[in-house]
Amino acid sequence: MILTVTLNTALDLTYRVRSLRPHASHRVSEVVERPGGKGVNVARVLAALGHEVTVTGFVGGGTGRAIRDGLAGIAGLTDALVPVAGASRRTIAVVDELSGDTTQLNEPGPQTAPAEWGTFLDRYEELLDGVRAVALCGSLPPGVPVGAYAHLVRAARAHGVPVLLDTSGEPLRRGVAARPELIKPNADELAELTGSHEPSRATQDARRRGAQTVVASLGAQGLLAVSPEGSWQAAPPAPLHGNPTGAGDSAVAGLLSGLVEHLSWPDRLARAVALSAATVMAPAAGEFDRTAYEQLLSRVSVGEGISAA
Amino acid sequence: MILTVTLNTALDLTYRVRSLRPHASHRVSEVVERPGGKGVNVARVLAALGHEVTVTGFVGGGTGRAIRDGLAGIAGLTDALVPVAGASRRTIAVVDELSGDTTQLNEPGPQTAPAEWGTFLDRYEELLDGVRAVALCGSLPPGVPVGAYAHLVRAARAHGVPVLLDTSGEPLRRGVAARPELIKPNADELAELTGSHEPSRATQDARRRGAQTVVASLGAQGLLAVSPEGSWQAAPPAPLHGNPTGAGDSAVAGLLSGLVEHLSWPDRLARAVALSAATVMAPAAGEFDRTAYEQLLSRVSVGEGISAA
Numbered sequence: 001m002i003l004t005v006t007l008n009t010a011l012d013l014t015y016r017v018r019s020l021r022p023h024a025s026h027r028v029s030e031v032v033e034r035p036g037g038k039g040v041n042v043a044r045v046l047a048a049l050g051h052e053v054t055v056t057g058f059v060g061g062g063t064g065r066a067i068r069d070g071l072a073g074i075a076g077l078t079d080a081l082v083p084v085a086g087a088s089r090r091t092i093a094v095v096d097e098l099s100g101d102t103t104q105l106n107e108p109g110p111q112t113a114p115a116e117w118g119t120f121l122d123r124y125e126e127l128l129d130g131v132r133a134v135a136l137c138g139s140l141p142p143g144v145p146v147g148a149y150a151h152l153v154r155a156a157r158a159h160g161v162p163v164l165l166d167t168s169g170e171p172l173r174r175g176v177a178a179r180p181e182l183i184k185p186n187a188d189e190l191a192e193l194t195g196s197h198e199p200s201r202a203t204q205d206a207r208r209r210g211a212q213t214v215v216a217s218l219g220a221q222g223l224l225a226v227s228p229e230g231s232w233q234a235a236p237p238a239p240l241h242g243n244p245t246g247a248g249d250s251a252v253a254g255l256l257s258g259l260v261e262h263l264s265w266p267d268r269l270a271r272a273v274a275l276s277a278a279t280v281m282a283p284a285a286g287e288f289d290r291t292a293y294e295q296l297l298s299r300v301s302v303g304e305g306i307s308a309a
Numbered sequence: 310m311i312l313t314v315t316l317n318t319a320l321d322l323t324y325r326v327r328s329l330r331p332h333a334s335h336r337v338s339e340v341v342e343r344p345g346g347k348g349v350n351v352a353r354v355l356a357a358l359g360h361e362v363t364v365t366g367f368v369g370g371g372t373g374r375a376i377r378d379g380l381a382g383i384a385g386l387t388d389a390l391v392p393v394a395g396a397s398r399r400t401i402a403v404v405d406e407l408s409g410d411t412t413q414l415n416e417p418g419p420q421t422a423p424a425e426w427g428t429f430l431d432r433y434e435e436l437l438d439g440v441r442a443v444a445l446c447g448s449l450p451p452g453v454p455v456g457a458y459a460h461l462v463r464a465a466r467a468h469g470v471p472v473l474l475d476t477s478g479e480p481l482r483r484g485v486a487a488r489p490e491l492i493k494p495n496a497d498e499l500a501e502l503t504g505s506h507e508p509s510r511a512t513q514d515a516r517r518r519g520a521q522t523v524v525a526s527l528g529a530q531g532l533l534a535v536s537p538e539g540s541w542q543a544a545p546p547a548p549l550h551g552n553p554t555g556a557g558d559s560a561v562a563g564l565l566s567g568l569v570e571h572l573s574w575p576d577r578l579a580r581a582v583a584l585s586a587a588t589v590m591a592p593a594a595g596e597f598d599r600t601a602y603e604q605l606l607s608r609v610s611v612g613e614g615i616s617a618a
Contacts, residue, residue, distance in 0.1 A: 020331045025413035062371045104334035
């Protein structure tokens, strides 16, 4: 069993419009609705890979009901979300039919009370018994302490459960100091954490700050991994066209499944890159194309060492 | 009791963002959620004026539950909405903090089955017994026949209940031919119905097509009414600044309440203009400012005849 934590779950809406023009009125021609938040996306990919996965975090209101209804149909996924009084947020991706570009609107998430955070901590401690890995993913809803992830990392370590942390800003900074097994920042998050825009240097710095392994996702350049066992770079065989929504979450699912399956680092990275690329290539945002994934798996290039200083 | 019909009810969301830029990602700083659709807005204003009002139409899904929850708290308003399998639509008004301008995104509404339309017709016939007026408002959800309003107008007339019709396009064209007591088109809707952009001529033409009285809403110029009893123009005392969302629905509520209270046409028009202006001036979209309404009521200018040919 793998556990993913999504404190700020979301109802993800995708709207199709002809062309978004500020201050105009638009008819939405198509609405797609699905449960979201990074940890939920990671869990969906893990379940599709055949892993048993439990989802926890906060959920509330009518949007929360819609999230739970959406999760109920996923084989291999257990809903252990903790109810809160506030309503889960929506995110809206407005896709232009003309340009294919996407405009994103993200609600902030529900105000969360200290007692609700306390209830979640109890639930999390219970869930840690018997899980093989935990992923802590995404933003914090208002009211959750900024050191939340640091606390959750320490609790997992106390249970001997390896932790992957995928967040940004101050929650990432504090979480890293609690020494997680793995972080997966993108270039911007890594630069914000370390002050360096040079991925190789920034990755080393992030390790000094406490992360045992850093896997930096560098968009088209693929993944850069620096771990106690060595360094690797992994990239897709060709430039990708498509929608990058959820590609990072698929990479997290690849790394996490590779960890619990005891794959070598090169195999974990190949899986993460192939899943990520197959997500960009899928027609629906945030889903991965299984055929593309299986074809890409043997075609990802993984090189040892770091090529650019 | 007044009855309002909203076949395409909505959950109206207002998002506040700093500045909407296509293809960028935005944090929504404030979310306001309320039940909507034109007939629901009309009913809320009627209830605020002290009228007993019943709301019918279709409602479904999680958004439908949120709509019903929002209506449950309104004194004087009875929920007689008919459940459907599909989910009620959302509308999203994205307000720019910098410019104050609004970008609108409107979902299409749920696919409605013939059997659901049949169930609604039965409910509508029951509700017509004992109501003093009915307002038929807004767009039709997919699957509802384009002649729906014509049918509902005829049914009301058969029960001796006066009908106000406020819609657009082909549903308006067909509805007008069924001879409603009153239509309240804006300048665009009137031009689309009649082919004339000259309000006085277009209003006369709309009457020839079947509407007993036409009250055209001409934005800053106020209302132009042509009825069997005569013609009037009514305008607010000064140009208005604010958000015009819901101003037309407030005008409908003013006309409808004036009808059941047997007010003279000049008094009905003064009320409709004052309510409409007080809605533009209210801080929250679609609400009216009661103090402004009461102050404006005696200051609306109502002139007999049509000044411009």
